[in-house]
Amino acid sequence: MYQSPVRLCSTLLQRDIPVLCSSSLGSPVRRAAVFKKLSTPAPLFGHTVCTDNLTTGKTVIAATAIGPPLPVSVCSRTVCSMGNSTSRLYSALAQTLSSSPAPQQEEYGEHVVPINPDDLLKECKAALLNRPARVQRAFAFPRNNRPNTHHRPIRVMQWNILAQALGEGTDNFVHCPLDALNWAERKYLILEEILLHRPDILCLQEVDHYFDTFQPILNSMGYHSSFLPKPWSPCLDVEHNNGPDGCALFFNRDRFELVDSVNIRLVAMMLKTNQVAIAQTLRCKETGRLFCVAVTHLKARSGWERFRSSQGSDLLQNLQSITEGTGIPLLIGGDFNAEPTEDVYRDFVTSSLNLNSAYKLLSEDGQSEPPYTTWKIRPSGESCHTLDYIWYSQHAFSVDSVLDFPTEEQIGPNRLPSYNYPSDHLSLVCDFSFNDEPDRLL
Secondary structure (H helix, E strand, O other), X not given: OOOOHHHHHHHHHHHOOOEEEEOOOOOOOOOOOOOOOOOOOOOEEOOEEEEEEOOXXXXXXXXXXXXXXXXXXXXXXXXXXXXOOOOOOOHHHOOOOOOOOOOEOOOXXXXXXXXXXXXXXXXXXXXXXXXXXXXXXXXXXXXXXXXXXXXXXXXXXXXXXXXXXXXXXXXXXXXXXXXXXXXXXXXXXXXXXXXXXXOOEEEEEEEOOHHHHHHHHHHHOXXXXXXXXXXXXXXXXXXXXXXXXXXXXXXXXXXXXXXXXEEXXXXXXXXXXEEEEEEEEXXXXXXXXXXXXXXXXXXXXXXXXXXXXXXXXXXXXXXXXXXXXXXXXXEEEEEOOOOOOOHHHHHHHOOOOOEEEHXXXXXXXXXXXXXXXXXEEEOXXXXXXXXXXXXXXXXXXXXXXXXXXXXXXXXXXOOOOEOOXXXXXXXXXXXXXXXXXXXXXX
């Protein structure tokens, strides 16, 4: 179970595993850790040193998070395994500390051993041989779209991946066998979905395995990563949790460079809330153009519509402050927990930021959202809603293609999650191109 830094240190110091960590594990602060070398040499994962003990199935990990450096104290932490003795997720990272030095990341000054995404995808498929075949989804191309053929499109993926602690502990998916949610295999389903689409920008919510899974693996695939946990994550109330869940933002370092980054704790009705957002200004290396990408996750449940609207207004104000006077366009991925009939959705549509929802372009008239982005069955009944969106500045970007959703038949009678899909939310994937004359369309 996730523990406070003091308790964690006092408990694990007895195990003689020296680690440096920050004095606040529950907030977006700098965490650095150095672990004792085990019998198997450990590969380096950029910000992370990780060793998978195939005999015990335990993984120890060291990670660096976002935020300013703080004084550190000596402690240690053992985190959830990447798998049991049959797991070979890290075999593609076979370089060890005793081999030639890992290449240096120029921008961030961290060691990283590159991983071949094709090799990792093969390992995911091998680990999932006993799972049913995954749903096949195809890209659809909006009518009258005129992609910019001069530059490569920017692929954006938005996905609430379902926090492991919540999926196993509190969400009560009554028609989903508990075995379908075990992390030893579910992580491969999540990674497989990401690897199939290879996004340039990845917006994730409900991430509670950032430090031991997504940050090290995606860093080794060439992504810059940031994570902002919820201040009072419900994951911490679940026994044997892996820490707080939160929003994570990843971008391809080969294509973009970070110009500025802002962590936002959303305010509603003048009160700080439990919901967060990350907004980063990036420069496209190919075109030199600046744009801002943001990820967020608004308050869930019915009865909180006004609260969500207030949170959305706060996010819009923050994004306006970031882009004010610069003309920097926006890409926003989020689980808004709001149907298109809610005020928060209308506020984004009518915002002065000139935003549009990319998935509307799947509809016949180009004005209607898809019928669902999440579909689950809980004790209270079946829940089928459109809650997830990718927003874009329509004066600056064109939508080249969008990943279509599976049909009701493909999803199956037990709905989501399932043995062949790891989350109760479907991923959204869009390809965007810069408009040639963005100012002309304002």
